[in-house]
Amino acid sequence: MESLVIGQTWPPGEIGDVRVVLFVKLREGLVLDDELIARIKNQIRISTTPRHVPAKVVQVPDIPRTKSNKIVELAVRTWCTGNR
Numbered sequence: 001m002e003s004l005v006i007g008q009t010w011p012p013g014e015i016g017d018v019r020v021v022l023f024v025k026l027r028e029g030l031v032l033d034d035e036l037i038a039r040i041k042n043q044i045r046i047s048t049t050p051r052h053v054p055a056k057v058v059q060v061p062d063i064p065r066t067k068s069n070k071i072v073e074l075a076v077r078t079w080c081t082g083n084r
Helices: 034-047 073-081
Strands: 002-010 017-025 056-059
Touching: 002 073, 034 056
Parallel strands: 017 056
Antiparallel strands: 002 017
């Protein structure tokens, strides 16, 4: 599994809080269901703090990368905030 996490201003367009959004690329054949989301969130809660637990967990087909194979977090954050 690969993943990417961003902080998204919530609610959009307002000065409010920031929610954690986790994007996951699962192995072929796996599907992100409620049980897997609960397991992921629980593991994050145990390993870090409740503040780090994502508000949203989204399955994606791929994680964007640069030519040097680094994850492009800024592009995803920009897309999610609507600043295209």
